[in-house]
Amino acid sequence: MYYEAAEGLARESLEKLQTERLKRTIATCLRSPFYSGRLGALGLTPDDFNSPADIRKLPFTTKDDLRANYPYGLLCQPMDHYVRLHASSGTTGTPTAIFYTQNDLDSWAGLVARCMYAVGLRKGDVFQNMSGYGLFTGGLGIHYGAERLGLLTVPAGAGNSKRQLKLLRDFHVSGVHIIPSYALHFASFLKEEGVDPRSLNWRIALIGAEPHTEEARQRIQDLLGLKAFNSYGMTEMNGPGVAFECEKQAGMHVWEDAYIAEIINPETGEPAAEGEMGELVMTTLCRDGMPILRYRTRDLTRFIPGACACGRTHRRIDRITGRADDMLIIKGCNIYPMQIEQALMSMPEVAQNYLIELFKEGEMDQLRVKVEIKDEFFVEDMRALTGLQKKIAARLRDEILVTPRVELVQHDSIPKGEGKAVRVVDLRAKQ
Amino acid sequence: MYYEAAEGLARESLEKLQTERLKRTIATCLRSPFYSGRLGALGLTPDDFNSPADIRKLPFTTKDDLRANYPYGLLCQPMDHYVRLHASSGTTGTPTAIFYTQNDLDSWAGLVARCMYAVGLRKGDVFQNMSGYGLFTGGLGIHYGAERLGLLTVPAGAGNSKRQLKLLRDFHVSGVHIIPSYALHFASFLKEEGVDPRSLNWRIALIGAEPHTEEARQRIQDLLGLKAFNSYGMTEMNGPGVAFECEKQAGMHVWEDAYIAEIINPETGEPAAEGEMGELVMTTLCRDGMPILRYRTRDLTRFIPGACACGRTHRRIDRITGRADDMLIIKGCNIYPMQIEQALMSMPEVAQNYLIELFKEGEMDQLRVKVEIKDEFFVEDMRALTGLQKKIAARLRDEILVTPRVELVQHDSIPKGEGKAVRVVDLRAKQ
Incomplete structure (x- = not known):
């Protein structure tokens, strides 16, 4: 047994x-x-x-x-x-x-x-x-x-x-x-x-x-x-x-x-x-x-x-x-990258990969999420794409209580190494 | 023991x-x-x-x-x-x-x-x-x-x-x-x-x-x-x-x-x-x-x-x-890449790396050897360089009975992968 x-x-x-x-x-x-x-x-x-x-x-x-x-x-x-x-x-x-x-x-x-x-x-x-x-x-x-x-x-x-x-x-x-x-x-x-x-x-x-x-x-x-x-x-x-x-x-x-x-x-x-x-x-x-x-x-x-x-x-x-130690604090909210993954992976339009970027806008910390979209949803219809973008942003806001910028990118466009995936990039120090 | x-x-x-x-x-x-x-x-x-x-x-x-x-x-x-x-x-x-x-x-x-x-x-x-x-x-x-x-x-x-x-x-x-x-x-x-x-x-x-x-x-x-x-x-x-x-x-x-x-x-x-x-x-x-x-x-x-x-x-x-099976036959001579390495590595001017290239000139198979030269010998003196080139070609001819083209290149300029070194490149099929 x-x-x-x-x-x-x-x-x-x-x-x-x-x-x-x-x-x-x-x-x-x-x-x-x-x-x-x-x-x-x-x-x-x-x-x-x-x-x-x-x-x-x-x-x-x-x-x-x-x-x-x-x-x-x-x-x-x-x-x-x-x-x-x-x-x-x-x-x-x-x-x-x-x-x-x-x-x-x-x-x-x-x-x-x-x-x-x-x-x-x-x-x-x-x-x-x-x-x-x-x-x-x-x-x-x-x-x-x-x-x-x-x-x-x-x-x-x-x-x-x-x-x-x-x-x-x-x-x-x-x-x-x-x-x-x-x-x-x-x-x-x-x-x-x-x-x-x-x-x-x-x-x-x-x-x-x-x-x-x-x-x-x-x-x-x-x-x-x-x-x-x-x-x-x-x-x-x-x-x-x-x-x-x-x-x-x-x-x-x-x-x-x-x-x-x-x-x-x-x-x-x-x-x-x-x-x-x-x-x-x-x-x-x-x-x-x-x-x-x-x-x-x-x-x-x-x-x-x-x-x-x-x-x-x-x-x-x-x-x-x-x-x-990888909790992100954005606009006073505690956010774990896993919450973002969970929300994204539950959406049928989302392809395999995503990337979370932290950046500064003036003095404010902001959150941007680049999301790979499946080919069939990555269409040349601006209205459809904007709709999808909003849908993803809303889904994420429900999860993390902050509305992130959402950028839709093509399937397989986020660089992928052979080791552990990098899911969070902090651009704030470089700005 | x-x-x-x-x-x-x-x-x-x-x-x-x-x-x-x-x-x-x-x-x-x-x-x-x-x-x-x-x-x-x-x-x-x-x-x-x-x-x-x-x-x-x-x-x-x-x-x-x-x-x-x-x-x-x-x-x-x-x-x-x-x-x-x-x-x-x-x-x-x-x-x-x-x-x-x-x-x-x-x-x-x-x-x-x-x-x-x-x-x-x-x-x-x-x-x-x-x-x-x-x-x-x-x-x-x-x-x-x-x-x-x-x-x-x-x-x-x-x-x-x-x-x-x-x-x-x-x-x-x-x-x-x-x-x-x-x-x-x-x-x-x-x-x-x-x-x-x-x-x-x-x-x-x-x-x-x-x-x-x-x-x-x-x-x-x-x-x-x-x-x-x-x-x-x-x-x-x-x-x-x-x-x-x-x-x-x-x-x-x-x-x-x-x-x-x-x-x-x-x-x-x-x-x-x-x-x-x-x-x-x-x-x-x-x-x-x-x-x-x-x-x-x-x-x-x-x-x-x-x-x-x-x-x-x-x-x-x-x-x-x-x-x-890696014997090269050039102009009727049997040549092993190891003979070339042996000759090169015995010369103090030669740095760490070399590359043997086979190519066609008209119908003839030719042999070219790219040789990395130590910095102290890689000088801006054409006469010295030509002399060194001839010296290496002669040394190789003594060893392999064929006079190869010799190309002197700078130390560390031959690409080096992480696995086994590629020592012989055969360009003949692509010509």
């Missing part, structure tokens, strides 16, 4: 397991310069942690903590125990880096394999990893999980749609890993090539790395003719494989035998009420190289109340609706 | 091991559609193979055989036993694909780890993989080997020199994997940035994927301030890890417990005399997913006679001097 027995543990047993692993994690943390200092100052030892809720005795760890202790400050093992590192990709500013022991890689691959099993992939399936490799954890993370599950793994990497298509066909690929924005781009490519996506053998797509709306998922499913499953992860918590939808597509199960998840009010740091939105805070329970305690992910979500029909007992989080 | 005891086996024991593994390989091959037909027709069974030399009873396998039996014709196991495939990257023509079981991946990683140990890398070293990942076996192949050996592996991927440099510095990287043409490009980059390569912590570079001359190696060593080791492999034989230099830098040991290597006369198919140049023919001994018998690599080399000072008993091949 499950890939691992831990997935169906009664809550009580699960919490007992979490407590044991939390104690062990605290003991490991005391070996790192950063945590030994911080926990030492508070006089905290493993004995202070006798239930998952005791985690609140710990202070939060932030991205700034990781930066300030770059690169080695959080390491708990001798240097020659590490076999991998992933680093944030910037070339300016202080980066962050996560170090993995062989045990960490094994446990990470196991978690990803569980995710892939949960969406219905099995030994015998052919799996094409259409995401970039290298320092981006999405590539190697999913790759190792796929091999662990025993899938025939095609390490296609990012881009080169023609070759992707050839591989999909030649090897009767049944599952893929693809970034949502590239999935939409690939749908356009198939259309141009005159390929019916339903003629392909694929039935499952894992989509992650970019937060996206339920509307975007529906569109990907419709356009590609497969089931798309939402995946959640971040490098600080290994990479992909932190939380994943099961076949019910009703929220993402957090692997609670490997992590303690909390939802807090980002202003006060206090726990959010059950089912309420807040910031996700994560603690690793199975990492011996570089455990991290109460990490402020900045990602906004909530626990979905109740049990999942799949039978897994691990709690589910809702799709990420934004990041605590 | 060695990473594995097999590396020091007496020849007699090694040949006994080869014979056992050859028998097992033949038995495995009889399960594939392609080999069961071919061996069946000849009435060959494992009992016919009682020494490595008995391999000559077998017909050769060629690239065309792989194409004709694409994709599944050489597979020996049920489909759900495979966990990886690598395919040639073309989008036109029939590609080739190699399938790996988990055992195959494990044994491949072990072979690569042995190579890395042989050049002096050890647990505790930090290793940056500066080669592309994905379907190219050089990326994942070296990556898995590095983790197997217990190196702290930085999956940097190809390109982005600024970021490469930051990673090299931040993590005190001691070893890298880099394509020779990118190594030369990276040397220019360091010079532009004003970085003394000897200020970096690196001491070892693995260079492979592109055949290159001893002169190019010397240049890479001088420019980067490290030891560069030649690596040989090809996807049909797993990828990297087939043959590798040891610390003596005196030819590449073929891992003869995992492969049987032959050198043949490419015209007659008969064994070349000991120490004579010919085409390398390879047989896998440790692959259960897709073993390949007597594969015509098209690569030209020779066995280096005598024993290596390192004590390893596995025979050494000389660096690849060209491919049987």
